[in-house]
Amino acid sequence: MPAELFDNAACALAATAEDGTILQANARFGEWLGFSNAELCGRRFQDLLTMGGRIFHQTHLSPMLRMHGRITEVKLDMLHRDGHKVTVLLNGLKRERAGGTVYDLALFGTTDRDKYERELLNARNLAEALLQEKTATELALQQAQAELSEAYAIAQRRAMFAEQMVAIVSHDLKNPLTAIRMASDFLNRGERSAKERQLLGHIGQSSERAQRMIADLLDFTQARVGQGITIKAAPLDLHAVTHQAVDELRVAFPTALLEHHAIGSGAATLDADRVQQIIGNLVANSVAYGDLQRPISITSRLGDGQCEVSVHNHGAVIPETLLAGLFEPMTRGTEQGSDVRSVGLGLYIVRELARAHGGDVAVSSTAQAGTRFSVAFVRM
Incomplete structure (x- = not known):
């Protein structure tokens, strides 16, 4: 190797005799160990090693x-002139020449490499810890x-099980309630005192209220446990069906002023009994929560390919926070009117009956306009 390249090499270079005596060393070698070139030449390479390095060199x-x-990339600890340790990677090559055997040595610093290896090890440990954490999290x-x-x-x-039990009990209660109503009607035909007629009333x-509760419970279980509420649609006069429902509701709610408004004309194909049930549930809701000093309006409307039934009342405004869940089962906006309410299924049944007809129900409630429930059906 030319002398200039040898002296200016980035790594430490040295040539030693077979016994380890340093014959030649470049400037980098001296800089790493704190010796001049003159001080290095003539010293044995193994004498520059730590005790452990000397033993390893010899054996x-x-x-x-x-x-x-x-030899290739052997890690050794050498001693600096001031006594601190310098770790290097040693590469060596045996070379024969006329004067005897020479060993060419090249030494590389390990500071950057050790740092890289430590970072690599830390990254590996971190990855293993994250993998263990991920595995534990997935198992959890x-x-x-x-x-x-x-x-x-x-x-x-x-x-x-609870819904099935409700269905069974509700069904079994219909017979004794029917017997009670029949007995009450029979007794009411004869001569009775005012007090007796009041009690019979x-x-x-x-019994009417109990029957409405049972009907709601049966419809609820049919919607939740069975295949949904069934309807038997047939051609009908929506205004006539609504008028009949309102007349019957006037008897059921004598303290309420019920008004029927008919708009438009024509026939629709709906289930008459279910339409009357919708009107009954909405009117019962208005009686429970509305202002009975003002009329409750029931409107039947026909036209433009749709038919609609709506019930309007005045009274307390339904809070905005309750509107979204108003048609869910067992939901009440307030305990007001609980003595005339059923079991909190009325509006849920209204929604399910509307959907069974291919329609839906909507509600609006403001202090100025009052509260209106509207059920829109597809007119067939």
Whole structure:
């Protein structure tokens, strides 16, 4: 190697005799160890090593160089002139020349490499820790999902059982209530005192209310447990059906002033009994929450391919926060009117009956205009 390249090399270079005596060293070698070139030449390479390095040199490096003629990237600790340790990577090559055997040594600093290896190790440890954390999280999530699925299945079974029991009990209550109504009607035909007629009136009203509650419960279980509420649509006069429903409701709610308004003309194909049930539930809701000093308006409207039934009342405004869930089962905006309400299923049944007809229900409530429930049907 030309002398200029040897002296200016980026790594430390040295040539030693077979016994380790340094014959030549470049400037980089001296800089790393704090010696001048003159101080290095004539010293043995192994004398510049730590005690452990010397032992390793004697037992491994020197024999390998003699036997194999080369060594590659052997990590060694050398001693600086001031005593601190300098770690290097040693590469060596055996070379024969006329004067004897020479070992060419090249030493590379390990500071950057050690830093890189430490960072690589830290990154690997961090990755392993994150993987373990991810695995533990996934296992916890799977366990939570399994527990949630099991709890949901149990809740579903309990809800199904409860709804089936409601359906069974509601159905079985119809017979004794029918008997009570028949007996009440029979007793009311004879001569009775004013007090007896009053009591019979209470019995009739209570049995009517109980029958409405049972009808709502049966429809609820049919919608939730069965295949949905069924209807039997047939051609009808919507105004006549509404008029009949209003007449019957005047008897059921004698304290309310019910007004029927008919708009438009023509026939529609709907289930008459279900339409009357819708009107009954909406009127019952208006009686429960409306101002009975002012009339409750029931409007039947026909025209433009649609037909509609709406019930309007004056009274307290329904809060905006309650409107979104107003048609869910077991929902009430207030306890007001609970003595004439059913079991909180009336508006839910209205919505399901509207949907069974291919329509839907809407509500608006303001202090100026009052509260209006509108059920729109598809006119067929």
